[in-house]
Amino acid sequence: MTIVRAAILGFGTVGQGVYNIVQQRREALKERLGGAELVVVKVLVRDLHRPNRVLPEHLEHPEDLLTDDIDEVFRAGVHVVFEATVGEEPAFTYLRRAVVEHGCSVITANKVMFARYGAVLQELAAACVPTPAASPATRLYVGFEATVAAGVPIIKTLQNMCYVQDVRRIEGIVNGTSNYVLTELREHPEKTFDAVVRQAQELGYAEADPTSDVSGQDAFMKLLVMIGIAFGRQPDRATIPVTGIDTLTPEMLSDARAKGLRYRHVVSAAVESGASPAGLTCAVGPMLLGPEHPLYHMDGTTSAVTVWTGYLDAITISGPGAGMYPTASAMLEDYAVWMAAFGRSRAAPA
């Protein structure tokens, strides 16, 4: 029987979601992945002695599982690392070490880290060959579905499309907080921007500090990750205009309402026709859409991405773009797809 030894880096909402799903789905995953059993052997937390830490109720022997020392994680002998921390560092250093020094596959939900270092991580992983004795799989894997729109499977869809399709344009609503705020402001013109942001915080849709959401920075990171897959390169960040929903005035909103149009906060990237080599036009900001646009109807905390290609016209995928289980389950889908394709105990094809 194959045991796949996992570590979780970061034990906030998403990290705990990964832990819970591994417990809840242990038997189903094993059955569907040719008998390979996923076991969490270490969880890295920032401060081992933080007071008032809330842990999953069913977590047994937390003193053996939790550590604040990355070397203790690696010494435990890990095959796959689920990374659910925030920011570029120390996440990248940890994942680079996981791949290069320990031959681990890595699965991340960290968009800020991945927007910067995703290509590097993938190159490092491609250059590593797992040693048959130590690894449950024949190839190292870098999973990042959860970095964009959580459980909405836009990353794998783009990866699969790109073998055959030339992507011409991507447009997406990828920040649930912004979309919630815009939806509320449209449906309740009497409410103020600040009141709706507070309401989003109370409902758990917005962070205590909502700057990254309302300024467009969070959406920008997700756009950069999608561009890397869809167009195989990265534009110069400094050339992309990034504006947030905080630039919209009540007058602009009431004007849109009067015309039957809707503001959505949209990230976009499109191939410039005629340019050679083909350039990209990218933008992040409020966009005024009519009812014929696939993103016009996407209300509330929904995330949605539309991709235009030569063979397909437009494909749109929508769903919950944030939250404990949508994000954590996307990470475990990455794990399962990797094991089904490259695991030494291969699953029967579905």
Place this chain on the structure above:
Amino acid sequence: MTIVRAAILGFGTVGQGVYNIVQQRREALKERLGGAELVVVKVLVRDLHRPNRVLPEHLEHPEDLLTDDIDEVFRAGVHVVFEATVGEEPAFTYLRRAVVEHGCSVITANKVMFARYGAVLQELAAACVPTPAASPATRLYVGFEATVAAGVPIIKTLQNMCYVQDVRRIEGIVNGTSNYVLTELREHPEKTFDAVVRQAQELGYAEADPTSDVSGQDAFMKLLVMIGIAFGRQPDRATIPVTGIDTLTPEMLSDARAKGLRYRHVVSAAVESGASPAGLTCAVGPMLLGPEHPLYHMDGTTSAVTVWTGYLDAITISGPGAGMYPTASAMLEDYAVWMAAFGRSRAAPA
């Protein structure tokens, strides 16, 4: 260098689409699949001497490529078969022989055949181990993305989800003709059902004989394929009520309009809560939807499927569910995903 030898069965719209894409994307596919080159070596047609056959302009030496003899296809030494014919037979017999007698992978767009024999084909393929000398891949593959909603990637999305998610409910608009007719009847109340069906035929959305579309049978086949993946079993066909859009009266349509509701032709399957072992409730027919339903806004020839799971709430995927290139490109995505995972010349991870 690996050469992957392909045959196309059936050379109508979809078969010619596959042929064209293989020519158009030859270099890109080769580059993205570790140097493996896909070459069409035989095309099976029903009648070699059919007058007025229209062939792709760039097809060289059609006399060497075309045959009406399935044994000539197999004698050519084929690794993968793209099947784009209509009906259960002879399609199933050909694909069974391809898998069992010749160790071929098979990729199909034939929903009627696959709804009946999909599970059998997958079991046969799982039991076959390709001989290393003969095969470009380490595992036989059965691809069928194109059987449901063409280029809308609902099959792979469901397959990936099912490792981690428990699917609770599926609802889909999977017949573009029906959706077009319902959209037109809503937007133009003065038009008759027959006139709109004729209009759909003139625009190429409906077949010369539209019975299978308007009766719900086409959608029913697609539902059966989705149920097989989402719930891992097949219900008794005879127990599923199937009605078409031809059961809607002008009174029903005007009543819906007055209430702000819309009829969509919806296929659905849901786990019955409380039943043990869990039963399925399935249906095919017109459904009256309000604006909060994810399928309410899907107008025209769009296909769309919504999947509800425990971890994700609802995910919706929509796009063009029919047509030469949406269907053919889905078949080539199947090929590419198979080769990327199981090809002996593996592509670098995207």
